[in-house]
Amino acid sequence: MTEPIKKGDYFHIVAASSPITKKEDLHSGIKVLQEWGLICNHFDEIDRSWGYLAGNDEVRFNELHPSNHYPLLAFARGGWGSARLLEKQQPWKEGWMIGFSDLTSILLARLASGFQGGIHGPLITTLGSEPDWSKDRLKSILFGNCVPDIYGEPWGGGISKGRLIVGNLTVLTHLIGTEHLPSFKKSILIIEDIGEAPYRIDRMLTHLRLAGVLHQLSGLGFGSFTSCDDEKDVDKSKTFKLLEIFKDRTQDLKIPIVSSLPIGHCCGNASLPLGSQAILNGDKGSLSLLK
Structure with missing residues (x-):
């Protein structure tokens, strides 16, 4: 501690x-x-x-x-x-x-x-x-004081407890295969990003699936994905919205999932201590830190 x-x-x-x-x-x-x-x-x-x-x-x-x-x-x-x-x-x-x-x-x-x-x-x-x-x-x-819960959009899945791992999706994905990634077993992973096109988000989430990362988790949270749904010169009938990709790549995990958490490249970037024990409530959309 x-x-x-x-x-x-x-x-x-x-x-x-x-x-x-x-x-x-x-x-x-x-x-x-x-x-x-x-x-x-x-x-x-x-x-x-x-x-x-x-x-x-x-x-x-x-x-x-x-x-x-x-x-x-x-x-x-x-x-x-x-x-x-x-x-x-x-x-x-x-x-x-x-x-x-x-x-x-x-x-x-x-x-x-x-x-x-x-x-x-x-x-x-x-x-x-x-x-x-x-x-x-x-x-x-x-300074060692308690902090309030933060809230996002609940996607269900019940309640889970685990070690908190938080990070930028692009940077995290590029650490796969190195010694610099902590264990994701029974962890709650919170990810965020900025300026990534939907197909690249799809590619990275698929990479996390192929590497076995997502299937080890006890809970998953999506933070802010700023300017990630703004592809230019793209036929909108031949692409996916970010939310569709999130759900398609995670709906089979059967774990609590919360989206739209105030974390990342947004004004209101809620601080989270890595490695701390946390509770993710997929029914209420809350993320709580445990002392």
Whole structure:
């Protein structure tokens, strides 16, 4: 169990993926954490870049694994690049780690190595624009307080309990066949994505089926799939809506399923601690965290 954070603790910002392009968004997120009584480790690499990455692999790896220990590592932004860092041996440390989207690779790899404390939640560059309830939820998780249930659309299937695994569908799928995926046996999986055409979502869900991932689960939740139903220049009579794909690829699993959960690339990205025990109620559409 990861120790709750406390006022006066330091947080370390990690730009493990794409370059930071909006200075105001970065500072807005830092301000939120500072208002909670946390102290920012010096961070002035706003313009650092190496092609489409926020620095070369060595620079970003060293930032992910600083020589000093910090109770909280907060990722700056997503994009692409974090999976490249997994080619080296990871000297994981105890503590909290917050991010989502491309950072799914880091969060899942860390969980697969047996470390708790990963939170699928807002990035530093998105935290400032989150609604108050979302900020309060993240703060409660970090400081060891209870959080309310979140709700989506119930698809039935009863109630299940399991270890919580949360992540971006595209990034998660590309970790199949590596050592960086945690066990999905009797887990509750919550997935989200952005900008993926319906046929690509179909392909990835089919990949998860062929790899035996979906059939191991005790529950499944769909978060926000932003701009994934907006294919252009497509004959609408010869495609599927996203909801149709979700149901076609999961209706035979016979487990609780909830869709439209407030998780992912949406303003109102509910924080969820990976590896925690949770309850998914497919009849009421709720996801509850257990202490």
